[in-house]
Amino acid sequence: MSSQLTQIQPLSQPVDIGDEVATFSPEVEEEIDAHLAKYPVRRSAILPLMFIVQRERGYLDPPGVAYLANRLGLRYTDIWEVATFYSMINTSPVGKYHIQVCRxxxxKIRGAQKVTEHCSHKLGIKPGETTADGRFTLSEVECLxxxxxxxxxxINFDYHEELTPEKIDQILSSLP
Ligand code: FES
Known part of the structure; x- marks a missing residue:
């Protein structure tokens, strides 16, 4: 019994981020300072700052996580927990257009699987993959x-609703 108890792991595991810390232009630092000034508790600015880091670096990469931990006075694990909870935060590179299909x-009842399959067939990628030209990433996410x-x-920040195969074709072909 006691040997089983000693095997229990803590809920949060340390995150190995490496040594690099992201740096930003003075303009971006100013924008970050402006967000920090809005909150009496620093950590409350975590989401707006994550969006800025993601916008600047393409996704929330390890140096971006290290930067946020420094600016917010948090552990890497604290940043990682939030980043991996929200589907709008990407912890790996995504294409120019990130298609997130609600499943x-x-x-689901109204055909989410068919939406995913149609996108998958049209783009030649499975959920979790990016097209070779870097234009599209396909993901399945929970309720939006x-x-x-x-x-x-x-797709990125835009919602597209009551989808049909024809509508999906039209939306995808209209993207610049
Ligand atoms: S179930 Fe798809 S948006 Fe809520």
Whole structure:
């Protein structure tokens, strides 16, 4: 019994981030300072700062995590826990257009699987993959809060609802 107890691991494991810390232009630092000034508790600025780091670096990479930990006075693990919870934060590189197909109940009942399959077939990639030209990444995510207009997906920050194969074709071909 006691040997089993000693095998229990803590909930948060240390995150190996490496030594590099991201740096930003004075303009971006100013933008970050402006967000920090809005919150009485530094860590409350974690999401807006994550969006800035992601925008500047393409995704939340390890040097970006180290930067956020320094600016917010948090552990790497604290940053990583938040980053891996939200589907709008990318912890690996994504294409120019990130297609996030909702796969939760309303969308599932109304054909989310077919939406994913159609995108997958059209782009030649599976969920979790990026096209060779770097234009599209396909992901499946949980409820995006647009259940009444299911099935739907999000491309970058835009919602596309009541999807049909024809509508998906039209949306994808209209992207510059
Ligand atoms: S179930 Fe798809 S948006 Fe809510």
């Amino acid at each position: 939760t109940l309303s969308c 809060g647009s259940c009444g207009t299911a099935p739907m997906f999000q």
